[in-house]
């Protein structure tokens with residue numbers, strides 16, 4: 112669908128400052144914002160009135176779409192990250208391109224309804240059962256990118272290198288579906304990816320558990336050559352740090368630093384169990400740290416020292432990761448509130464810093480996440496008339512949304528100049544019904560919806 116031009120008059124919009132602006136006229140041509148005018152008191156007759164608060168689209172910088180099928184199945188009860196991982200592997204084992212397409216499409220549509228306009232999909236489910244490649248070795252990557260396209264959001268496909276079942280160990284069981292054998296073979300396959308104009312290709316290193324330092328060097332060089340984002344799981348669990356120190360005599364962050372992987376294009380996902388030196392390395396290199404607090408608390412991972420990282424110079428982004436919930440407002444406030452519980456101090460992060468993290472598209476390689484001329488026309492309109500937000504005004508709209516909004520408060524979502532969500536409804540399909548049948552298909556014995 113091509114969009115020619117549109118004028119939107121926002122009652123309130125966030126343009127990056129510490130409070131919302133009143134009467135903002137946004138002009139859009141094709142997929143870009145071409146002008147932003149503040150202090151426009153009256154709606155011009157040609158402009159559509161947007162009631163509520165208009166924000167730039169949110170970036171979900173860390174996602175594994177298929178984990179959505181685990182919701183409600185793994186969150187209660189006991190166990191650890193490592194027992195959760197066994198349940199996650201059970202889903203990975205069952206997925207084929209058709210069931211994966213349906214599940215990922217519905218999951219990305221749930222993201223669109225929450226105001227997410229770009230997803231960073233950390234994709235490692237590359238091959239068929241037993242690790243046998245599909246006829247097109249990129250079939251699964253193309254499938255997940257297609258799912259985002261059909262759900263109406265853009266994607267950075269973070270094609271993930273995954274070579275070992277643990278440091279010095281072979282891939283085991285379902286992990287064989289993740290592996291390309293060598294980093295060079297990964298680079299050849301990822302280099303052939305061409306997922307379409309709505310998607311960028313970036314690189315990912317699963318973790319220091321799954322990729323040795325020499326292979327990390329290869330992946331980092333591949334990303335550097337292309338100026339592409341490079342993401343990695345880093346220090347999510349103490350056991351990863353222990354194994355890394357025992358094998359390499361260095362922390363995971365030091366392993367990445369020593370091969371030259373840290374830069375503004377690098378995102379360390381989780382980055383929880385860090386030394387002071389790790390914080391200095393991430394900050395000094397202007398790396399990004401992707402916080403996934405709703406997943407991290409579900410998995411009892413710990414709390415990212417996000418305020419110290421930001422003070423050291425790191426950027427922050429947010430991810431819903433395992434999709435325990437898909438709610439960028441909950442993710443944003445958890446960064447602050449979790450640190451309050453740990454530090455017993457308030458105000459570790461300003462509201463605008465949390466919004467900047469929630470809209471950080473740079474870590475995914477897109478010029479979006481800001482309402483300004485030249486940026487992609489990705490917008491979220493949040494109604495301020497629900498019981499959660501009623502009473503918010505220009506002065507209180509930003510903290511109200513960050514601390515009290517939920518995904519259910521999203522009224523309209525625009526991606527690249529095109530409305531994907533209107534009046535709280537996805538424009539392409541019935542998302543709850545799509546989720547219901549996609550999740551049922553994953554768990555039914557024959558791979559078909561149970562009805």
Ligand SMILES: [Zn+2]
Nearest residue numbers: 175233344432
């Ligand atoms: Zn992850």
